[in-house]
Amino acid sequence: MHHFNYRNGELFCEDVPVKAVVEASGTPCYLYSHATLTRHFQEFSNAFQGMDRLVCYSAKANTNLAILRLFEKMGGGLDIVSGGELYRGLAAGFSAECIVYSGVGKMVDEIDFALEEGILMFNVESIEELKLLNERAKTLGKTAPVALRVNPDVDPKTHPYISTGLNKNKFGIDTEGAMEGYRLAQTLSNIRVRGIDCHIGSQITESTPFKDALKSLVGLVRKLKDMGILLEHIDVGGGLGIIYDDESPPLPVEYARAIVGALKGTSLKLILEPGRVIVGNAGTLITRVLYRKKGKAKEFVIVDAAMNDLIRPSLYHAYHAVWPVVRTRRKKIRADVVGPICESGDFLAEDREMTDAKKGELLAVMSAGAYGFSMASNYCSRPRVAEVMVKGDRFHIVRARETYEDLIRGESIPAFIGAQ
Numbered sequence: 001m002h003h004f005n006y007r008n009g010e011l012f013c014e015d016v017p018v019k020a021v022v023e024a025s026g027t028p029c030y031l032y033s034h035a036t037l038t039r040h041f042q043e044f045s046n047a048f049q050g051m052d053r054l055v056c057y058s059a060k061a062n063t064n065l066a067i068l069r070l071f072e073k074m075g076g077g078l079d080i081v082s083g084g085e086l087y088r089g090l091a092a093g094f095s096a097e098c099i100v101y102s103g104v105g106k107m108v109d110e111i112d113f114a115l116e117e118g119i120l121m122f123n124v125e126s127i128e129e130l131k132l133l134n135e136r137a138k139t140l141g142k143t144a145p146v147a148l149r150v151n152p153d154v155d156p157k158t159h160p161y162i163s164t165g166l167n168k169n170k171f172g173i174d175t176e177g178a179m180e181g182y183r184l185a186q187t188l189s190n191i192r193v194r195g196i197d198c199h200i201g202s203q204i205t206e207s208t209p210f211k212d213a214l215k216s217l218v219g220l221v222r223k224l225k226d227m228g229i230l231l232e233h234i235d236v237g238g239g240l241g242i243i244y245d246d247e248s249p250p251l252p253v254e255y256a257r258a259i260v261g262a263l264k265g266t267s268l269k270l271i272l273e274p275g276r277v278i279v280g281n282a283g284t285l286i287t288r289v290l291y292r293k294k295g296k297a298k299e300f301v302i303v304d305a306a307m308n309d310l311i312r313p314s315l316y317h318a319y320h321a322v323w324p325v326v327r328t329r330r331k332k333i334r335a336d337v338v339g340p341i342c343e344s345g346d347f348l349a350e351d352r353e354m355t356d357a358k359k360g361e362l363l364a365v366m367s368a369g370a371y372g373f374s375m376a377s378n379y380c381s382r383p384r385v386a387e388v389m390v391k392g393d394r395f396h397i398v399r400a401r402e403t404y405e406d407l408i409r410g411e412s413i414p415a416f417i418g419a420q
């Protein structure tokens with residue numbers, strides 16, 4: 001469910017015609033619906049009504065300050081994986097006590113930053129990290145609140161690049177290792193054990209992997225209790241999938257039923273880290289057709305957005321629907337939608353039955369709110385595009401399009417090469 005709809009054949013975001021946004025911001029641009037963002041956050045959080053919970057939005061899905069601020073105002077916490085995301089979270093107004101920090105490679109300066117700010121919990125992914133955390137906390141005169149991220153060896157049945165809960169993945173600590181880790185944590189002076197954590201993958205479209213993972217975690221919680229180690233929080237990660245094409249992921253209420261059912265009998269405070277399910281369908285990437293070209297084997301719709309703006313199709317062969325901004329009665333075509341970048345892997349859609357969009361016309365690449373702009377790069381020295389948020393009949397450019405000056409900011413030519 002989202003708020004991108006046609007009115008008299010023309011695409012609107014809420015009450016704003018997409019064309020009006022393009023007049024102000026140019027193309028390509030990301031376009032976000034405030035109503036969809038709000039609705040998805042509420043729907044997700046309400047699904048867990050009655051539970052003691054903190055919905056820590058997973059910043060990596062979309063780190064725009066306006067989006068972070070919106071979820072902060074709605075009572076959310078934040079899931080971060082870097083010092084940069086911590087910085088953004090604080091800049092958006094989150095209090096550190098609502099922030100959980102995951103990641104296999106936390107660096108000393110990032111750990112120190114998070115300790116100084118006093119975050120809710122470090123989701124620790126190795127014994128070496130646990131020891132380093134203890135050392136850094138001692139040096140800074142702090143106590144580090146931790147959960148161990150458990151790798152339950154569950155197959156989330158998603159793209160291999162985004163499955164994280166299998167033994168062969170780099171994430172978390174296996175169940176036996178975690179028991180050892182908790183025992184060790186008890187002996188470390190500047191560590192306070194607060195919880196347990198897992199995150200098994202992303203774009204998961206069934207409930208069973210979540211249930212299986214939690215079963216394993218709850219088993220551990222019980223064993224720890226028998227050993228006298230009492231936890232306060234259980235962080236179940238993110239991962240709930242969305243509809244890009246013809247998937248049928250569980251609804252948030254169904255997902256919640258699975259989670260809550262698996263947690264029966266424990267009295268832990270629930271932490272959730274949803275990303276995609278909140279922002280994915282709340283955003284589109286608007287692009288303009290530059291050229292049409294018919295090759296011997298294929299037809300191409302060449303647009304001004306590229307893999308540097310939205311890498312998901314190139315990286316995961318991910319499907320994103322492509323809609324015309326103005327509907328026509330023309331016969332459909334079969335084509336590749338490609339960008340200007342000098343790689344054959346630069347496509348937004350492959351072999352797609354689609355609208356017969358002509359030079360100069362606008363297209364909307366749908367479901368681009370998650371892992372769209374946040375994975376964008378400056379490859380081929382392409383300035384990153386503008387981001388715009390719509391609310392009702394108003395819109396605001398929440399990130400300006402980068403300029404050529406932005407592209408070379410911070411670079412300098414050394415004297416041994418010679419000034420210009």
Ligand code: LLP
Pocket residue numbers: 058060061079102103162199201202203237238239240273274275276277312316370371375
């Ligand atoms: N928590 C942790 C520790 C994570 O690593 C992730 C995502 C999430 C929460 C949020 O997961 P979500 O609810 O969004 O599925 N770039 C890929 C997705 C990578 C996900 C990485 N971790 C994509 O475009 O599909």
